[in-house]
Amino acid sequence: MTTLYNNARLLDPASGLDTMGALLVHEGKIVKVSEKVFVDLLQVDADIVDCKERCLAPGLVDMRVQMREPGNEHIETMYSAQKAAVAGGITTFAPLPNTNPIIDDVSLLEFVQRRALEIGLANVHPYAAITKGLRGSEITEFGMLADSGAVAFTDAKYSVSNSLVMRRALSYASIFKRTIVQHPEDPYLASKGSANEGEIATRLGLSGIPSIAEVIMVERDLRLVELTGNSYHAAHLSTAAAIEAIRQAKKRGLPVTCETAPPYFALNEDAIIGYRTFARLSPPLRSEQDRLAVVAGLADGTIDAIASDHDPHDHNRKDVPFSQAVSGAVGLETLLPISLELVHTKAMKLIDLLHRLTVAPARILGLPYGTLKLGGDADLVIFDLNRIDKVTPERFASKSRNTPFDKRPIEGRVWRTVYRGNVVYDVEK
């Protein structure tokens, strides 16, 4: 089967390509990237899709997604997560190990991969836990887990706070060429906190998580990276200080990367006013200065990637007092449109933004996706850059609706998502 995606604005962040043209897909692979739009279509022996000048980019790679299968299938299943991912233009994602049971064992890792293949709408490359049971004390079987497909190691929403355990995790992971992904937050400074420490938390009578809780953990980890030489990734950075610490570490040549998530550049702590539990996140939404630092970090490349930080919850966990509510927000279906705000506000060029959403996270995880290279899988997203819409949780494919972006006006919408040459999402269907 051959398909020609004609009359598209081709964007390949890996090569910097940004031109009107056409893309030819044969048997699920990209076989031709043409910098010319085909005019004489009768000469083409293929199904022709007229993209009508929409943007065509590699399918997004989302390096931080929480799933609830196994354990809490009423909140999210592998099927609903994949449906939501492709509705958001994501064709590859990496689920975190904080399911129930926790993915800290080869058989559980294989279960996740098997479920992912059964559904087969997107590439799923799961993380495995750094420590058994995410308890932060004993490391898991990195070698066997890596051989079974663990894309990297992380303790999900927990920090590995014990310095000795972190040191050993980083040293030991280096044999298997796997990155250690940290949720950087000093658990003692953050204890019992539910909002960013500052005026808003004080007024609302909520105990705060100080922004230094993030940078203290990042700076400690950077010392351990220097000592062990293993690659390290700081997840969902939210503070100016932590971003600056990564900036300096990169200047020193350390093998470190980091990512952020849309809430941290599109919202600030004001979003929790009125005890809006959907805006309770971990790390918490920070001050406006921190938000601006996240935007600046994305623009100058200090922040390598943007992930959805998808964290679905049902009403029972959110319709409770703020300090008892679990943290987290769904994000698969808002990742692209909220990120596009950075382009519309001229903070970033489209090609650079797509770099943070495709090839950059793929490279951090050592995956071959996120490009339009010849012979590669035809994993594509085609989107309207300027289509006006608003965030409508009722339309989400995800089983959960906990988004802090409810009713937010957005500009940009996914038109079609293609996975290995097959259309897996079509907004018109």
Next chain:
Amino acid sequence: MLILAIIKYDLMIKVISQNSIIPSDHNHQVYPYHHLLGIDGLTRVDIDYLLNRSEWFVEHNRQMDKKCTSLQGRTIINLFFESSTRTRTSFELASKRLGSDVINMSVESSSIKKGESLIDTAMTLNAMHPDVLIVRHPESGEVQLLSEKVKCSVINAGDGSHEHPTQALLDALTIRRRKGYLEGLEVAICGDITHSRVARSNIYLLLIMGARVRLVAPPTLLPSKIERMGVEIHHNMKSGIAGCDIIMMLRLQKERTRGSFVPSAREYFRYFGLDTKKLKTAKPNALIMHPGPMNRGVEIDSLVADDIKRSLIREQVEMGVAVRMAVLDLLISNQAKI
């Protein structure tokens, strides 16, 4: 100012109608709400109005016959998720004096399956058609959440470290009756500000009314960026209360000596407890308040607490009933307006 207050008060007595227990509301824009969830967001006019209405009940409560019938046939539920004796009793008494039926529900927080059953409790109560729910809860924001789920009026009787509006109103009434006014007063609030809803409600109210507020506490008991609320910060008791008209002491909960907020009760008393020696730096006629229950010898010395010339602590309790009657009466009459 004092004279003005007296004139206002006289005027009020005159406009009392026979069937409505309180002066009729001539200005429908003043305090039109169905709930009292906090002081934040209220205006000076709202607060004056509530205090003026409370004044009437102060006199009423000093009569032999304290019963009135303005809330006859109404059902009020005291829903307390946290132990309380004085606030609950005060609300209960206020409700009964207005002629309503009161039910007390104390829910031990240990037996609440967090959140889920709380909403269920609210829905259950809602189905019983109460007119007012008076709620205390250990979590900030909980009372607001509950008010969104029920159809009746909701009064916040204290939510976590957020607000305790009737306490701030009764404190303001106590001060106003002694001093005649609030504007321009120097008020020091001393003690555990971080965990205190009383402090937050009082800060809001006093600043709205034009008083100046200082907070005196060790940095470990001051929440971050509290100065942005418009208050002055002091870490030394003597300089903190120097020249003050009013000193509000807050309770130091015993468990704060664990968890490195303060090292011990005796050290706290030495540096932050109010005793006669430290009190000397305040104005000679400075008045002392405490929301209760007091920890004698921890935040306040008995000699100071029991000094009838300076301590307003017993008067605060009296004002509590009057303020709560005024609030209940107003919310019910606002319900009738729609």
